[in-house]
Amino acid sequence: MNATCKEKIAQALKVLQEEIVDKNYRVTLGFSHQNEDVIAIDLAQKAGVAFDVFTLDTQKLFQESLAYQKEIEAFFNIKIKSFSATKTQIYELETKVGETGIFEDIALRKECCYVRKIEPLKIALVGYDGWISGIRQAQSPTRAEVLLATFDAQFGLFKYNPLVYFSDADVSDYMQKNALPQNALYAKGFKSIGCKPCTRAVNADEDIRAGRWWWEAPQHKECGLHLQKKD
Numbered sequence: 001m002n003a004t005c006k007e008k009i010a011q012a013l014k015v016l017q018e019e020i021v022d023k024n025y026r027v028t029l030g031f032s033h034q035n036e037d038v039i040a041i042d043l044a045q046k047a048g049v050a051f052d053v054f055t056l057d058t059q060k061l062f063q064e065s066l067a068y069q070k071e072i073e074a075f076f077n078i079k080i081k082s083f084s085a086t087k088t089q090i091y092e093l094e095t096k097v098g099e100t101g102i103f104e105d106i107a108l109r110k111e112c113c114y115v116r117k118i119e120p121l122k123i124a125l126v127g128y129d130g131w132i133s134g135i136r137q138a139q140s141p142t143r144a145e146v147l148l149a150t151f152d153a154q155f156g157l158f159k160y161n162p163l164v165y166f167s168d169a170d171v172s173d174y175m176q177k178n179a180l181p182q183n184a185l186y187a188k189g190f191k192s193i194g195c196k197p198c199t200r201a202v203n204a205d206e207d208i209r210a211g212r213w214w215w216e217a218p219q220h221k222e223c224g225l226h227l228q229k230k231d
């Protein structure tokens with residue numbers, strides 16, 4: 001898509017208004033401590049969407065991300081509801097995976113993501129007609145077919161991705177022009193932010209998702225939250 005940032009913003013606002021506001025849908029927005037999430041919050045507020053916000057506390061988050069969450073609550077005057085796996089789920093997972101299992105076996109890494117993210121996500125989405133996420137096509141090959149609005153068959157509700165056509169430069173521009181606060185990890189060389197054991201800072205010339213699960217091939221770099229259904 002060859003559109004200016006302004007056109008992409010207008011398109012995102014139109015979809016949020018037509019697909020959520022006009023239909024009077026009840027929606028929630030996933031906050032994962034990244035630039036894209038605060039842009040999604042900003043766009044949803046500007047579109048006049050009434051929405052809740054949730055985060056998935058994997059209990060493996062960076063201190064910077066936890067501090068940022070509080071900053072964002074104050075900045076937007078919102079409450080971010082936190083969802084986590086149960087103590088029993090975590091105990092059973094840790095018994096199975098151990099200290100290093102996620103780095104040695106992709107199935108164990110995906111199981112960790114499933115228990116710490118997908119199980120709580122299922123609960124976070126209960127009672128809503130749809131959810132808003134900050135994912136973008138440009139982030140990785142696994143997200144190249146993401147649409148602005150779609151039905152999320154995995155979780156059984158609509159999903160809206162207002163930043164879907166934003167480039168890396170569009171994200172930077174939007175953050176700057178709207179003076180939105182950033183997670184302190186960006187200033188430490190992080191380009192994408194996730195759990196502490198699975199996220200590292202990257203060099204300036206490295207891909208935006210290079211620091212996520214860096215020991216895995218690009219086509220595996222998802223936790224299962226944003227799987228795209230292939231027809």
Ligand code: SF4
Nearest residue numbers: 060112113116195198
């Ligand atoms: S990103 Fe890493 S620590 Fe976080 S849930 Fe997935 S495997 Fe576990």
